[in-house]
Amino acid sequence: MATIRDVAKRAGVSISTVSAAFNEGRVSDETKRRITDAARAVGYSPNLLAQSLKSGRSRLIALVPGDITNPFFGNWLTVIEKHALAANRAIIVSNTHGVAREQTVLELLKAQRVAGMLINPQGTGPEYRAYLEAIDVPLVTFDQFVPGLERDYVGTDNELAARMLTEYMLRLGHRQICFIGGQPGLWTTERRREGFVAAMHQAGLPIDEDLMLIANYEGDVAYRETTRLLTGPKRPTAILASNNVMALGALQAMIDLGFRCPQDISLTTIDDVPWMGLVKPRLTFAIQPLHELAAVAIKWLLERIESRDQAAIPPRRMILPPKIILGESCADLRV
Amino acid sequence: MATIRDVAKRAGVSISTVSAAFNEGRVSDETKRRITDAARAVGYSPNLLAQSLKSGRSRLIALVPGDITNPFFGNWLTVIEKHALAANRAIIVSNTHGVAREQTVLELLKAQRVAGMLINPQGTGPEYRAYLEAIDVPLVTFDQFVPGLERDYVGTDNELAARMLTEYMLRLGHRQICFIGGQPGLWTTERRREGFVAAMHQAGLPIDEDLMLIANYEGDVAYRETTRLLTGPKRPTAILASNNVMALGALQAMIDLGFRCPQDISLTTIDDVPWMGLVKPRLTFAIQPLHELAAVAIKWLLERIESRDQAAIPPRRMILPPKIILGESCADLRV
């Protein structure tokens, strides 16, 4: 690999002049021409490692989702990547499946001296909060909120999403509604659960713990749990799955067991998947304003990265309301 | 950030001793204890940038897919990430949408001095081949094959996949079959086209150019093209979409136009999507042995990275056969 020294030697100048020529230093046109010619001739491209070492930070931005295979994050990545590339920064994606690996991943990213991180925090509890707080890298959290953490956050009103869907099903006459949640303690699923519970209570209905399933935001777990539920004594008339892949798992379970949706069991969920329109029946679901959220997240992060004193920027928070998309997955029991 | 010098000062030793203690140098137990204590006390973690600068290469592995939102690549990432993390290396994902940005992305990765690259090459032609050949970074290509390129390659027998699906539809009595292809020149789609054409010719059927659509491996383009075809004078009895998202786009178009699948038009495709089981009708498709391919790809790459003289390893090639999964998306015209 050609270095700045090779270029300098070939152009007959010092390395600092070459460096100046490549940044915005004052170099005469004639010298600059000689330098660019020489650079092309030896095939020079600056070593970003050396640049980063000198400046203390690399130009990489880390995106740390829970599970990149969930299309929810694929969309995030697309939006974020566009803005990052415009700012001449690359995205490094590091999956974490659960909290255990998250800490490992974050340590690695810190050691890489990434310029900033966009993270979907999976942990809970005060030690976890303290850990995130202590990371001295520009940081924006999204989706999962960590209470008490003094960091930027963007996300959706999860409680509202679940409440709107539950109220919708209640209006259609459903009374036995099953809620499929993710890992207990996880912010989004707890808020969604609260929205569900609030709507049920407001309608004067009790919560039947047997209809509260836990499926870790995973499709195959939801499949098993739904199968267990539907082959048991208690049978709901409707299901609210608190994320997209669990909804698909639940739907598959219903179908495999011979239930018809929505005639036998209704289904709603939060977040979609691409080509949701092809899933039969078309699901009724709440959708997050992903593009807006992602655009704000990367904007805030870039601001922090490029700010001289990022500690001067107070933690910001943006919570946007979800929208409900009506499908054909809910039966009207009033007729 | 604490540096090796801080640790050395606090432990009362030289920096080279600290370095030795952290690698496998010979350091007495007593000194090593003092050093690790000091390191913990000052919160030291080695600066990977500095390490990489010295060694000339970072520990990052780059995955360069065409479009990460295609679940096809999500699966790749999951497999590759697992192996990479086991080798204490992180994955950096950089999307390229088409060749134009691919070169930019590769230059950035080169400048980052990544340890190796797994790339899904989108380009064609001899200059492109020469460009890839000149990259002096361990490199494994997958999915798209670049003819003449002396690099490792793993992929599926695309010609076979398309031929098997076409023969299947021919056996069911279909004669007017539409082929939806990706970008002309792209390896996978050309091979798939060849498989289609070979099967048609073997059955003594001509190729109707009006039934050969091009939709760039994109769902919305496939939607438009299919709509155009089905609202025109010529109407096929079956469609072979040469990738997953184009099939979904085509299916959506059929449904929106009021055609029933498979009663009015049959459909097959190559590659699935995670929730394929929920798409009605269940599609008949060819599936690649993704896990095997991805595992081999990352294994080969790590071998090259860790080999003293990677040029000594000759380019290897692995092409595995696809499997056909039968669904309910093809009508039997013989009855």
Next chain:
DNA sequence: CCTTCGGTTCGAACCGTTTCGATCGACGTT
């Protein structure tokens, strides 16, 4: 008592940049 030896530890050079103060030469001013 002097050498030799093996295990520890140290110092300095180096990786490829950026940065900043110093130098140099041409030019206009007094």
Next chain:
DNA sequence: AACGTCGATCGAAACGGTTCGAACCGAAGG
């Protein structure tokens, strides 16, 4: 003719590690 100015260029230090030969030290051998 001496001087200050200014733009262009240079040299050296620094970023935070690794590496390798040299130095050191106590024990064993002659």
